Amino acid sequence: MPEVLSPFGVLLLWALFGYLLGSIPFGVLITRAAGLGDIRAIGSGNIGATNVLRTGRKGAALATLLLDGGKGAVAVLLARALAGEDAAQLAGFAAFLGHCFPVWLGFRGGKGVATFLGVLLAIAWPIGIAACLTWLATAVLVRISSLAALVAAVLAPLWAVLLGWGEVALLALGLAALILIRHRPNIARLLAGTEPRIGRR
Structure with missing residues (x-):
């Protein structure tokens, strides 16, 4: 009889699944299908929704x-249904990594904000809702997408603790740390006062 996968092997498979799902570059596929060319040659060169919006x-x-949000949520929900909570968290984190470092694009991907929110909504919807509202409130107030993303990411682990989902706080912290790293150029522009506002190309 074939040997049953060890618990580590199961987790590894879900991590691989999450990564490959997260690696699907929807921004690139959608802009090409819409006849808009390669999104990586437009605006900031990012493959996410904010840069796609710059096409008009x-x-x-x-x-x-x-x-982009959905692929993070699907990775979490499928893993949870078939392999439990540990697999769900790992698949969600791997989906986020896949979006940021997709194998199909030479590991040069997006900044992961939508996927981050999708993962949180699926892992623990109250945290996801809090993070989405944090992003929205900040975006409305300052009209800077990157700052809204940074504030939502930094507060996500705090929301996890305050809302009683302490077991998700470490995942939220890891995702937040990577979002901060991915936004280093934006942080530099924010400090210099040159970061573009929403609605301006």
């Missing part, structure tokens, strides 16, 4: 946002 196609940007 709100529908394409919304589709990118939903699909």
Whole structure:
């Protein structure tokens, strides 16, 4: 009889699944399908929804946002249903890594904000809702997408603790740390006062 996978082997498979799902570059696929060219040659060169919005196609940007968030959520929900909570957290984290470092694009991907929110919504929806509202409130107040993402990421571990999901705090902290790292150029522009505002190309 074939040998049953060890618990570590199961987790490894879910991590691989999450990574490959997260690696799907929806921003690139959607902009090409819409005849907008390669999103990596537009605006900031990022593959996420904020840069897709710079094409002027709100529908394409919304589709990118939903699909990038959805792939994080799907990775979590499938892993949880079939292998439990540890696999769900690992698959979600791997999906985030896949978006940031997709094998299909030479490991040069997006900054992971939508996928981060999708993972949190699926892992523990109260934390996800809190993070989304934090992003929205900050974006409305300052109209700077990167700052809204940074504030939402930094507060996510705190929301996890305050809302009684302490077991998710470490995952939220890891995701937040990577978002901060991925946003280093944005942080430099924020400090210099040159970061573009939402609605301006």
